[in-house]
Amino acid sequence: MYITAASTISHQPTFKNAGFSKSIEPLQNNSELIIPNFKEYIDAGLLRRMSKILRMSVTAAKDCLKQAAIDQPGAIIVGTGLGCLQDTEKFLNNFLTIEGLLPPTSFIQSTHNTIAGQISLSIGNHGYNMTHTQNTLSFEYALIDAGLLLGEGNDNIIVGAADEYIELLSIIGEHLHVKSEVNLTSGASFFLVSKEQSVKSLARIKDIETVGLVEDIEESIENFLTNNTLQKSEIDMVLYSDFYDIKDSGQVADFIQRFDVSSEVLNYTNLIGVYPSNSAFAIHYAVDRIQDNNKIKTVLIINRLNKINLGLTLIESLEA
Amino acid sequence: MDTLKEDLKKHIIEELNLEDLQVSDIDDDALLFSTEGIGLDSIDALELIVLMEKYYGIQVTNPDEGKVAFLSINTMADYIEKRKA
Numbered sequence: 001m002y003i004t005a006a007s008t009i010s011h012q013p014t015f016k017n018a019g020f021s022k023s024i025e026p027l028q029n030n031s032e033l034i035i036p037n038f039k040e041y042i043d044a045g046l047l048r049r050m051s052k053i054l055r056m057s058v059t060a061a062k063d064c065l066k067q068a069a070i071d072q073p074g075a076i077i078v079g080t081g082l083g084c085l086q087d088t089e090k091f092l093n094n095f096l097t098i099e100g101l102l103p104p105t106s107f108i109q110s111t112h113n114t115i116a117g118q119i120s121l122s123i124g125n126h127g128y129n130m131t132h133t134q135n136t137l138s139f140e141y142a143l144i145d146a147g148l149l150l151g152e153g154n155d156n157i158i159v160g161a162a163d164e165y166i167e168l169l170s171i172i173g174e175h176l177h178v179k180s181e182v183n184l185t186s187g188a189s190f191f192l193v194s195k196e197q198s199v200k201s202l203a204r205i206k207d208i209e210t211v212g213l214v215e216d217i218e219e220s221i222e223n224f225l226t227n228n229t230l231q232k233s234e235i236d237m238v239l240y241s242d243f244y245d246i247k248d249s250g251q252v253a254d255f256i257q258r259f260d261v262s263s264e265v266l267n268y269t270n271l272i273g274v275y276p277s278n279s280a281f282a283i284h285y286a287v288d289r290i291q292d293n294n295k296i297k298t299v300l301i302i303n304r305l306n307k308i309n310l311g312l313t314l315i316e317s318l319e320a
Numbered sequence: 321m322d323t324l325k326e327d328l329k330k331h332i333i334e335e336l337n338l339e340d341l342q343v344s345d346i347d348d349d350a351l352l353f354s355t356e357g358i359g360l361d362s363i364d365a366l367e368l369i370v371l372m373e374k375y376y377g378i379q380v381t382n383p384d385e386g387k388v389a390f391l392s393i394n395t396m397a398d399y400i401e402k403r404k405a
Contacts, residue, residue, distance in 0.1 A: 045359060048337040100373050103335065104366040 001147050002201040004156070005067035005192040006284045007060040009036060010272055011185045014284065016063065021288040026270040027183050033165075046122055049105055051086035053164035054118050056188035061119045061158050064192040068200055073192065074154040075128035076116045077145050079138035079161040081276020083112035086166055115162055128154065136306040137210045139189075139280040140313065144208050150195045160190030161277035185273025189280035197318065203287045206314040214310040217255045221302065224312045230298065233260040237289065239282045240302040241269040255302070264296075269305065279303040279311055286315045294319065324397050327375075335371050336364050348393045357392070365390060378403045 008014040011031040012024045033056075038047055041059040050058070057078065065073065090106040108114070113131040120129050128149060132141040139161035146159040164186040173184065193205070207228050211220050225232065238259055256265055272281045279301060286299040297320040303311030329343045338358070351357035353365070360368075368390055372378045378400060380386045389399035 044340060045361070048339055049363070098374065101370045101379075103370045105363060108363065 001143075001150055001193045001195070001205045002197050003191050003203050003205060003283075003287055004194045004198065004200045005064040006189070006202060006287050007063035007067070007191075008187065008189040008281055008284045009056040009060050010034065010187040010189075010281060011183075012272060014281075015060075019288065019292055021285050022292060024271055027185070027273050029181070029183060031183065031185065031273070033186050042122060046118070049109065050118065051084055051109065051164070052186060053080075053084050053086065053162050053188070054109065054115060056164070056186065057115045057160065057162040057190065058119050058122050060162075060188045060190040061160060062122065064158060064160075064190050065123070068156065068192045070156050070192065072123065072125055073127065073156050073158040075130070075146070075149050075157045076119050076125060077128075077130045077132070077142045077149075077157060077159045078113075078116040078119070079132045079134070079140070079142035079159075079277050079280070080112050080115060081133065081135055081138050081163050083133060083163075084110050084114050085164050085169075087114070089166055089168060119158065134210075135309060136276045136279070136303060137212070137309050137311050139277045140208055140210045140303065140311040143193075143205065143313070144210070146193050147205070147208065150193065155195050157193050158190060159193055160188065161280035162188035163275035163277050165275065183273035185275055185278075187272055187275050187278060187281055189277075189284045191280075191283065201318055203290050204316045204318060204320075205283070206316050207312075208314075209312045211310040211312075213308055217304065217310055218258065220310055221255060221300075221312065224314075225300075228314055230314075232258065233262070235259065235263050235298050235300045236296045237264040237266070237286065237299045238302065239266050239268045239286060239299060241278065241282070241305040242267060242307075255304075268301075274305070276305070278305065279313070283313065283315060290315070290317045321397060321401070324400060325393050328393055328396055328400075331371055331375055332368070336360065336367055346393060348397075351392055352390055352396075368396075372400070376400050376404070 014020045015036050038055045041062045087106040088110040091110045094102050112133050116129050116131050132138050134141045146157045165184050169184050209224050268282045272278050282301045290296050297317045299315040301313040329346045353360050369380045
């Protein structure tokens, strides 16, 4: 599966900023979402009802279509860990405080599949429309779905992931004694993936694997590489997330230490913050690095944001 | 009556997230559900029903009544006055 376009809206200057990977630094705790001019992408009539996650997702998806010069994708597939939190919170607050009729908008838009639905409505798409919500592996499952659809003859699929921060998450984090260094953020990364390579292709997704209730992470990585006839020494860059390896801690997880010293190793959660589908950002980061540096040919993304889940994604440059 | 119309406009702007509109932008006789007026849609109609109960204690249970009442700010204000009389 080839990546034809990529777009990310996040707390970093990622949107419409090819080459962003060269300049971004680890996020500071007081970072804020960098908001593009949504009105350039979304009709005012639709925009007024949209929460943050919907605005980010529709804009990033439309940006992908624009980059690829495609009017209608063959399908729209979205992964989200927590879905439309802003509308869910609003609806539940209404539910608890209003006696009588409840306002319908936040209820309608509180469901996870609103994201893919709103993308579809905003472009008038009648194709396959699917939402995957599998905690921190939501995006990987969306990608697997996209790969299967491409195999069935569908083409030029919009696949992406989004999650949004609301203040309640910090309050819950405090109750759960989450370290204050952990940045809870919002982000949306979308891609247009195609079956065949074209002049617009940016990179190739060679393989994706998910492991739920992972027991031996090193063995899972070894097996994944073996299935792709790769040695650890052939991986040019390892992008990983580890909730417990927060910035400046000086700790690096065991499964990372086993990689060849020549491999560049980076915890992408330090760059983008914590949200359940942040592995989608890692793919965009990998694509951006591959575009910028022709020595990077093979990138392994290890999603271990939630330690019971493991997501493995292999990205290759077009020359690999 | 004028105060009622002003209040109605404020509530509509707030509840329907009409971010780009000010009270002064809405004419009293502008058609709420026409693209030449405010351009509201069917979800907004539901929001207006909720708004009527929330702010004015009026339940709009007859769809035919709602169709006439929600034509414009003028008709909404008339409907509220009649129901409260």
